[in-house]
Amino acid sequence: MSAKILAIDTATEMCSVALMVGDEIFSRNEIAPRDHTKKILPMVDEVLKEAGVSLSELDALAYGRGPGSFTGVRIGIGIAQGLALGADLPMIGISTLAAMAQGAYRRHGVEHVACAIDARMSEVYWGQYQRQQDGSWITVDDECVIPPSDLVAHLRHDNNTWAQVGTGWDAYQVEMAEVKLERTTTDVLYPESRDIVFLAKFELENGNTVPVEESSPVYLRDNVTWKKLPGRE
Template identity: 70%
Template sequence: MSAKILAVDTATENCSVALMVGEQVFARSEVAPRDHTKKILPMVDEVLKEAGMTLNELDAIAFGQGPGSFTGVRIGIGIAQGLAFGAELPMVGISTLAAMAQGCYRKQGDTHVASAIDARMSEVYWGRYSREQDGSWAAFDAECVIAPSDLVEQVQRDEQTWSKVGTGWEAYAEHMDTIDLNSKESDVLFPEAQDIAFLAQFAFAEGKVVEAEQSAPVYLRDKVAWKKLPGRE
């Protein structure tokens, strides 16, 4: 983990910024659903000052690409693009669902995570992830937006115990609690920029970066079908 990466995320109610430099992480985070535009840039300034760095010394800007609030995702990408344009840096988009999986491992050491964000309209953004030996995460299901009642019908129990993260579990508990999974609780409700920065290290090392003008959100509203990925039976 050697790249110097600044990460920003406003895709959910949580607003967060993190700067990863080697093994050091400088982070700020606050649940502030209506104040993302007011808080995000001051957070950026704070972590840069704490680390004694400028934007021009960084290798990349990472951002929570979604899924999440449409407005929140757009705010995060817009801020990240402005920073990247100004410093002529590449960008790395990271799934908010996968970031919560990393957050669950960071906090609890769990290696199999089921992420569900409240997508409104009686749906959740859904994805499951398993941690690889190198610290990266492999998707078990294709990320999607889906009605909890449909998840109940489609998800089948396996030998793993899945940690539940995200707001979707509580928002639709009537259905979500009946999904046929070996599961356990966690205290992870939102993605954090420090976990986005961590995952961005893998993407950066693999050359999975884009120019600022090419960065794009992932809303998932055009992907409504749940699907288990090949080889993940």
């Protein structure tokens, strides 16, 4: 399948856009924590012009659905919805944590990845991923927001070596040092849209798209609060 997919992500300090056209990927990345709204649309224009395609020619629009900065996630999904609505495109939400796992594989060839993004408030956004033979990823346990000190009890011991990615490892060095995983360090700190668009291709091939009005962010912290309400499951 020769897919044309645009992906954008502003969920972290990284402002990122990528366009997949068949086997080619055109991308732009810049660490710009306060300038996402200024930079993201010019980046979109640049990759579309470089590839010589228009929004209306695309098959889908993918976005980093979170977790990440509340403001950043909202900016990304809002811009993605506007672009998709104007071009009548289906949307695909991709986990920013899973995108970082793909980024670690792309750079270092690792197939077991432990992601920790600094979530502020003495917590991290956490997820563990294992690569499959077809290039997709499975979540080893559910993504969550958790204090680093609680990860020791949360994790199950295994014999794999996990590549660590994300800003959480450095933000909470003392607490994360207690995490009992065999692990290696990497230079992957943020999700990039070139990895989001790669994962979105699998979703498109499997028909896992949603209309603009059904696209939604994933904050994780809201989910934790919701579960604590009396009478909710």
